[in-house]
Every structure is written in structure tokens, then in C-alpha cells.
Amino acid sequence: MSSLAVGSRSSGTARRNAASVTLLRGMPLAPAVVLLAVFLVGPILYCVYSAFTDMALTGSAGSDFVGLDNFTRAFSSADFRQSVYYTVIFTVVSAIIGQNVLGMVLALLMRAGNRAVRAVVSAIVIGAWVLPEVVTGYLWVAFFGTDGSLNHMLTAIGLSPQNILFSTPILAVSIANIWRGTAFSMLVYSAALSEVPKEIEEAAIVDGAGTWRKLLSVTLPMVRRSIATNLMLITLQTLSVFGLIWTMTKGGPSNKSTTLPVFAYQQAFQFSQLGYGTALALVLLLIGAIFSLIYLRALRLGDDPS
Amino acid sequence: MTSTTAASTVRPQRAVTAGKAAHSGARPTLVRRGAVNLVLLLIASCYLVPLLWLVLAAFNSTAGPAVTWPDRWTFDNFRAVLTPEITFRPMLNGLILCGGATIVTMVCAVLAAYPLSRYRSRMKRPFLLTVLFMTGLPITAIMVPVYGLFVQVDLIDTFTGTILFMATTALPISIWLSKNFMDAVPIELEEAAWTDGASPMQALRRIVLPLMWPGIAVVALYTFIGLWGNFFVPFVLLLSNDNLPASVSIYTFFSQYAQVVYGQLAAYSMLYSLPAVLLYLILSRRLSGAFTFGGAVKG
Numbered sequence: 001m002s003s004l005a006v007g008s009r010s011s012g013t014a015r016r017n018a019a020s021v022t023l024l025r026g027m028p029l030a031p032a033v034v035l036l037a038v039f040l041v042g043p044i045l046y047c048v049y050s051a052f053t054d055m056a057l058t059g060s061a062g063s064d065f066v067g068l069d070n071f072t073r074a075f076s077s078a079d080f081r082q083s084v085y086y087t088v089i090f091t092v093v094s095a096i097i098g099q100n101v102l103g104m105v106l107a108l109l110m111r112a113g114n115r116a117v118r119a120v121v122s123a124i125v126i127g128a129w130v131l132p133e134v135v136t137g138y139l140w141v142a143f144f145g146t147d148g149s150l151n152h153m154l155t156a157i158g159l160s161p162q163n164i165l166f167s168t169p170i171l172a173v174s175i176a177n178i179w180r181g182t183a184f185s186m187l188v189y190s191a192a193l194s195e196v197p198k199e200i201e202e203a204a205i206v207d208g209a210g211t212w213r214k215l216l217s218v219t220l221p222m223v224r225r226s227i228a229t230n231l232m233l234i235t236l237q238t239l240s241v242f243g244l245i246w247t248m249t250k251g252g253p254s255n256k257s258t259t260l261p262v263f264a265y266q267q268a269f270q271f272s273q274l275g276y277g278t279a280l281a282l283v284l285l286l287i288g289a290i291f292s293l294i295y296l297r298a299l300r301l302g303d304d305p306s
Numbered sequence: 307m308t309s310t311t312a313a314s315t316v317r318p319q320r321a322v323t324a325g326k327a328a329h330s331g332a333r334p335t336l337v338r339r340g341a342v343n344l345v346l347l348l349i350a351s352c353y354l355v356p357l358l359w360l361v362l363a364a365f366n367s368t369a370g371p372a373v374t375w376p377d378r379w380t381f382d383n384f385r386a387v388l389t390p391e392i393t394f395r396p397m398l399n400g401l402i403l404c405g406g407a408t409i410v411t412m413v414c415a416v417l418a419a420y421p422l423s424r425y426r427s428r429m430k431r432p433f434l435l436t437v438l439f440m441t442g443l444p445i446t447a448i449m450v451p452v453y454g455l456f457v458q459v460d461l462i463d464t465f466t467g468t469i470l471f472m473a474t475t476a477l478p479i480s481i482w483l484s485k486n487f488m489d490a491v492p493i494e495l496e497e498a499a500w501t502d503g504a505s506p507m508q509a510l511r512r513i514v515l516p517l518m519w520p521g522i523a524v525v526a527l528y529t530f531i532g533l534w535g536n537f538f539v540p541f542v543l544l545l546s547n548d549n550l551p552a553s554v555s556i557y558t559f560f561s562q563y564a565q566v567v568y569g570q571l572a573a574y575s576m577l578y579s580l581p582a583v584l585l586y587l588i589l590s591r592r593l594s595g596a597f598t599f600g601g602a603v604k605g
Contacts, residue, residue, distance in 0.1 A: 026427075027421075028418060029417070029422075030417075031417055032477055035414060036440065036477060036478070039452070043455055046455055055454065106349065109345060110346070112339060113343050114339070118346075120350060124354055124357065125350065125353055127353075130586045131535070131583075132537070132579060133537055135360075138560070138571055139357075139360060142363075142372075142571075143356050143359065147370055147371050147372060148372050149356075149372045149373045152372045179353065179356070236443065236444060240444030240446040242537070243538055246537075264450060265449075268453075269450075281446075281450050281451065284446070285444065288444050296439075
């Protein structure tokens with residue numbers, strides 16, 4: 001409100017003047033907007049265009065418009081359907097359930113924990129988050145390997161050794177992604193929970209609400225905006241995870257951990273089919289957009305004064 | 307039936323006593339607190355195992371993939387990987403790439419944050435939501451077309467192109483964070499400057515920036531750490547071995563042999579992670595403010 005006072009001298013001045021003021025004020029946005037337009041929006045549009053061509057990696061000059069061929073090819077391919085399936089599994093298990101729930105549990109427990117315990121736990125969890133994703137990949141390859149820590153622990157307690165990098169690689173990469181990403185949700189939720197007024201929670205206890213009741217009816221609804229925003233961010237991040245999967249399994253064995261980013265990469269760069277690869281990338285973008293719209297819709301619903 | 311009514315009458319009482327006088331309700335809270343700490347430590351120990359392996363294996367010349375205490379602590383692994391082609395060159399490349407991209411990002415983000423923080427406009431909320439959406443945009447999805455684009459405009463395998471693209475990928479979250487930090491600087495000081503005839507850009511440089519240096523440092527370090535760990539962008543956009551940053555060279559180096567030398571891998575992973583960890587330690591105290599997403603979209 002105070003910021004507006006500078007621009008609007010009197011309501012009688014021409015509207016055109018106001019428009020040029022807006023434009024002038026928006027000028028500092030220009031470098032950012034240019035970069036975003038050239039390197040982010042541009043490639044997306046290019047992605048939309050080339051998805052409808054048979055562009056190949058070699059001889060970039062000769063590409064023909066092939067309509068929906070790439071898409072019909074994708075949707076009729078079992079490999080593609082399988083990669084969509086694994087993408088959804090990976091996102092739901094590692095982000096929506098794993099990181100989100102574990103992050104919230106950690107944030108809630110931290111509020112009740114000792115100061116020293118809190119410091120140790122957050123240092124370890126955040127340490128896992130700060131490590132580069134390739135390093136995370138290698139750490140978990142070593143952990144899950146035939147001779148790795150997991151099997152040493154399993155045999156120590158009398159269980160038979162497992163090799164989930166081969167049997168269920170999607171579970172292995174999901175666990176690695178939970179390990180890597182939970183700190184982010186924990187930090188977001190810790191920040192959100194610290195803004196919940198103590199009086200309201202205490203009032204709920206005085207009114208006879210138990211711990212669970214207080215959590216479900218008072219605390220969680222008060223941080224729902226943060227939950228929706230966090231869900232959107234971690235879903236989109238997880239949809240685009242590549243380095244972690246690539247270093248751990250390369251999408252294998254027999255494509256059992258090939259998510260869409262890995263599949264698109266293989267098609268575009270290993271099989272030199274740029275057009276088909278971008279069509280797959282476009283599908284990935286669409287999945288991301290659908291998730292975002294759901295969360296944004298939830299955010300807007302949260303806006304209504306209730 | 308009787309038990310439930312008894313419970314429901316007892317419970318609020320206990321809660322009230324616990325709230326009012328800590329002494330009488332001390333025991334159940336103590337037990338509960340102990341349980342909470344125990345669960346927290348249990349989760350943390352699950353998190354610790356892979357990290358423990360990293361540190362122990364790095365100092366163990368005969369390290370395997372499992373966590374084992376080294377018989378003899380050595381620096382052999384470090385000595386083996388501390389060569390120009392394995393460590394120094396890729397680290398330097400990473401520094402140039404990520405440092406350059408961080409500078410570009412920060413200049414653009416701070417400039418963009420100013421109008422977003424200071425003026426009101428109908429366009430602001432949709433713009434901020436777009437930026438928020440872009441923060442999570444699957445960069446992986448656009449790497450294929452970006453590669454095609456870079457080949458056509460001859461930016462492939464160049465630092466300039468890669469820096470500009472990396473800067474762009476970091477830009478949305480940097481704008482978002484910078485705006486939040488700038489919001490915390492009171493506007494009254496600038497209004498005084500405006501009435502004295504200062505332009506908005508002068509006000510930004512002379513008044514806002516000096517007041518929000520800590521915030522800018524947080525965003526810059528956060529950006530740098532994110533880029534330092536980025537694998538896919540340089541993996542696709544840079545081709546020649548001499549240009550690869552540490553994030554990619556660690557992969558190309560350790561995937562060329564069938565038999566992985568775990569000790570060296572751990573040592574190199576530690577060296578490569580070190581800058582990110584150190585920078586994080588610097589900013590950890592200040593970062594908490596960056597994660598409040600709750601009311602931020604309202605703008």
C-alpha cells in the first residue's frame with residue numbers, strides 16, 4: 001500500500017502513464033525473464049515442436065514433420081508404459097510417501113526431542129541431503145551390493161542375503177531417494193510448525209484432545225499450505241531424478257528401474273532418436289504439470305477464508 | 307463403557323496439570339520425551355550407515371562395499387586420486403562452472419526480486435506462481451531439446467553455454483528466496499531515499515542490498531551447492547574430458563572399470579562433497595528462514 005503511493009499521484013492522470021510506470025518498474029525483471037525465456041521456455045516450445053518430428057541426433061538438418069507418430073509409438077510401446085509405471089511408483093513411494101511422511105514425522109518429533117538429540121539428528125539427515133547425488137548413488141550401490149552393509153547386517157541377524165539392486169531395483173533407488181531428499185521436507189515442515197501458535201495447540205489439549213486428535217484436527221490443518229507447496233516441489237524434483245538412478249542402476253536390470261527421464265535419455269542419446277526422446281520428455285513435463293495443477297488447486301482451496 | 311468414561315474424564319485433568327504445573331506431570335512427559343528421543347536416534351542411525359561407510363572406506367586401503375573398521379588408517383586412497391586429471395582439473399572446472407553460474411543467477415535474481423518485493427501489481431501473483439512452478443520443473447525433461455538447441459547454435463561443449471543454462475535452472479528458486487529475504491527489509495528506509503530523489507536502483511544498491519547481505523549470501527551458497535551436485539546438465543552439455551566438472555568426472559572415472567576400487571571411490575566422493583558440506587556448515591544457521599513456503603505465495 002505504501003509502495004503504491006509513489007506512483008499514483010492523482011486518479012485523473014492518464015491510464016497510459018500508469019502502464020508505462022508499471023513497465024519501468026518491471027525493468028529489473030528483464031535479465032531474469034530473458035534468461036528464463038531463452039533457456040527454459042524456449043527449449044520447452046522447441047520440445048513441443050520437435051516431438052512432432054523424426055529428428056535424429058545425426059544430420060540435424062533433415063527432419064520431417066511426422067504428426068503424432070512419436071506419441072502413438074510411445075503409447076503402443078510396452079517399454080514406455082513400463083517406464084511411466086516405474087516413474088509413478090518411484091514418485092509416489094519416494095516423494096509423496098517417503099520424503100513427505102518421514103519429513104513430517106521428523107519435524108514433529110524434533111519439536112518434542114532433546115536439544116542435543118535434535119542437533120545430532122538434523123546434522124545427519126541434512127548431511128545426507130547436502131551430498132551430491134552421484135555420491136549418494138555410489139553410497140547406496142555399496143550399501144545394497146552383494147557384499148555390502150545390508151547383507152552383512154542381514155546375515156548377522158540370521159536372515160538370508162538379498163540383492164535388491166537386481167531383484168527390485170526400483171525399491172533400491174526409491175530408498176536412496178528418500179534418504180537423500182527427506183531433509184528438504186523436514187526443513188520445510190519444521191519452519192511451518194514453528195509458526196503454529198502454541199496457544200492454539202494448548203487450547204486443544206485443555207479441551208480434551210489427545211495427541212493424535214490435536215495433530216490431525218489442529219496442527220496439520222494449520223500447515224496445510226506448506227504441505228501442498230512442499231508436495232508440489234518434491235514431486236517435481238523426484239519426477240526429474242536422473243543422476244541417482246543412472247549411477248545406481250542405469251535403469252536396469254532389464255529396465256526394471258527405467259523411469260521416464262532415463263528412458264528419454266536412452267532413446268535420445270543412446271539410440272540417437274531426438275524426436276522420440278523429446279516426445280517422451282514432453283510426456284514427463286505433462287505429468288509434472290498435472291501434479292502441479294492438483295497441488296495448486298489444493299493451495300487455492302486453502303486460500304478461501306473458512 | 308465405564309472405562310471409556312473414566313478415561314475421558316481423567317485425560318483433560320492430567321493435561322491441565324501437565325500444562326499448569328510441570329512437577330506433577332513430570333513422569334509421563336519424561337517417558338514420552340525419552341521415547342521421542344529414542345525414535346529420533348533410531349531414524350538417525352539408519353541414516354548414518356551409508357555416511358559412516360563413506361568416511362571409514364576413504365581411510366581404508368582395502369575397503370570393500372560394507373562398513374568395516376579400517377585395520378590401519380591411511381591416506382593411500384587420497385594420494386591415489388589427488389592427481390590433476392582425476393581431482394584438480396574437474397574440481398577447477400566445477401568451480402568455474404558453478405561459480406560463474408552462481409554469479410549470473412544472483413545478479414538476475416536480486417534485480418528481479420526488487421520489483422516483486424516492492425511494488426504491487428495484478429501480474430505479481432501469477433508471475434510468482436509461475437516462478438514457483440519453474441523451481442520444480444523437471445530440468446531432465448528439457449535436456450534433450452536443450453542439447454538439440456545447443457548443437458544448432460554451437461554452444462555445445464562450451465563453458466559459456468553451460469554456465470548460462472545452469473544459471474537459468476537455478477534462477478527460479480533464487481528469485482523466490484531473494485524475494486522472501488527482501489520482503490524482510492522494511493520499506494520505510496527506501497521511501498525516505500525516494501523522497502530525497504534516489505532512483506529505485508540507487509535505493510536497491512545503497513539501502514536494500516547492504517541490509518540483506520546475509521540473505522544474499524544464503525541464496526548464493528544454496529545456489530552454488532545445488533549446482534555443485536548437478537550431474538545431468540554438464541553430463542549432457544559438456545563432451546570433452548577436459549571440460550568435465552567433478553560431478554561428471556567421478557562418474558566417468560569410476561564407471562570405466564568393472565572392478566570398483568571402493569576406497570578410492572569413497573576418498574574421491576569425500577573430496578568432491580567437501581565444498582558443499584563446508585558451505586552448508588557456513589550457512590546452516592541462517593538457512594531456516596528460506597524454508598517458509600506457507601504464506602509466501604499470498605504476496
